Amino acid sequence: MKFEDFWYVVALSKQLKSNQVLSRQVLGEWLAIFRTKNGKPVALQDRCTHRNSRLSCGKVQQGYLQCPYHGWVYDESGGVVSIPSEGENFKPRASLKAKQYHTCEQDGFIYVCLTEEIKPQFSPFSMPYYQQPGWHYVRVVHRFNNNVTNCAENFIDIPHTVSVHPGIFRKSYQQKLEMTVTRTQGTVIANYHNEDTNLGWWTRFLNPSHHKIYHSDRFFMPNITSVEYQFAPRRHLFITSQSVPETETSTLVYTDATFSYGIWSYLATPFVSYTAKRIIGQDVKILQIQQEVIEKYGEKFAHTQADTIHVFVESIRKAIAQGKDPRTLPDKTIEVTFWV
Known part of the structure; x- marks a missing residue:
């Protein structure tokens, strides 16, 4: 592969x-x-x-x-x-x-x-609820000066949000979060538990009644991330990014924010668009800084429990880079606790 x-x-x-x-x-x-x-x-x-x-x-x-x-x-x-x-x-x-x-x-x-095979063995990723009744989407494109692995990790990383996106998408409350992270068949799935409405300026709109939050982050080999939030029967959001490797240090990212907010969906569209561009713009800057340090000192990372999802993503992309099929990696599930 x-x-x-x-x-x-x-x-x-x-x-x-x-x-x-x-x-x-x-x-x-x-x-x-x-x-x-x-x-x-x-x-x-x-x-x-x-x-x-x-x-x-x-x-x-x-x-x-x-x-x-x-x-x-x-x-x-x-x-x-x-x-x-x-x-x-x-x-x-x-x-x-x-x-x-x-x-x-x-x-x-x-x-x-780009395969040399007569027929590709895989199919393109299907974007969640694309143009489905009751669903709206905002589509944005950004270029990152970093590689696909680091971009994908950023898009499904919670701890950085309180530092890079303070007030927009979370504040630092030292809230205890638990997540179950599973690597299986070339995918990584992180399900979060006991998450509250610490969602920055989205809070009052997304979850005004303080319903229980369902939040899951996913990585699909080799370059897809999808973040899913469900706050209530009529508050459902997917943020799906396809990271396209132009070169080893340039990644073009196509991101869809797909949402269903009931009768508020039309009114929410410009708000979602503005917020998505603001958040991704901040990620572009922080990943540029990361790449500058990598170019000077090399890519060597330290890991904590909260980085388990990244370790799994890296293992999948490393397998492909070595010509191996990551679906042969052993299934693995880890329970993690961290604070944001």
């Missing part, structure tokens, strides 16, 4: 117009993304086979991609279908082909899989 075997978001569906080509990078690979005449998304290696120009700097005409340097034209399979300098004498050659990658479109995202 390799990181290339999984699906990664390369664009929002609405970003890719029929006459447009997008430049993207996943796992260090340059990609040119465009649509065929029928609207199907295509991903080619961003390299013209002729003189190594970037195809993403070209143009799309009737579903074909034309190189900006000498005008060579590529179809959806990466094959060259026209060479202007050869005119009517042009004949297709198997040797003239740009590398093509698997693509699909789902939940308003365009995905690419």
Whole structure:
């Protein structure tokens, strides 16, 4: 198993117009993304086979991609279908082909899989309640100067919230929390117990009647995190992030805040949008600081009980990096107590 075997978001569906080509990078690979005449998304290696120009700097005409340097034209399979300098004498050659990658479109995202296999063994992650009746969502995109592992750990980490997001999403009350953390089949699940309404400026809106809170954080291999809160029958929230590895130190993160607040959902949308951008912006800064220290002193972490969820995430991503299947790791459950 390799990181290339999984699906990664390369664009929002609405970003890719029929006459447009997008430049993207996943796992260090340059990609040119465009649509065929029928609207199907295509991903080619961003390299013209002729003189190594970037195809993403070209143009799309009737579903074909034309190189900006000498005008060579590529179809959806990466094959060259026209060479202007050869005119009517042009004949297709198997040797003239740009590398093509698997693509699909789902939940308003365009995905690419870099696997060498004829058919990917996995499917893209299904976003919770995407466009389902009664549910609303806010979608934001941020670039982090850090790797996928550190981003994913940040998104499902409670202790940092009182320091990085004080007043917005928790205050330091030294509240005792308990969590059950399980690693199984390439996923990590953390269920929290006895959590109260210490949720910063969200408190009065999210849980005005002080219902019992259900809170669960999840990691799905190799790059998905999903935070779920349920405060009452009509107060339900998911924060789901897909961390896309552009390079070893650059991660593009697509985040959906999906919520169902009953009759208040429409009014809540701008509030959710503002808060999500504020919180993620703070995380961008703290992860930039972390990366600066890692570059100077190396990546060596100390762990406490509260970091159990991170240790499990790291074990899964380390297994994939070593070419192993993390689903073969032994199932493990740990009970943890910590304070925030």
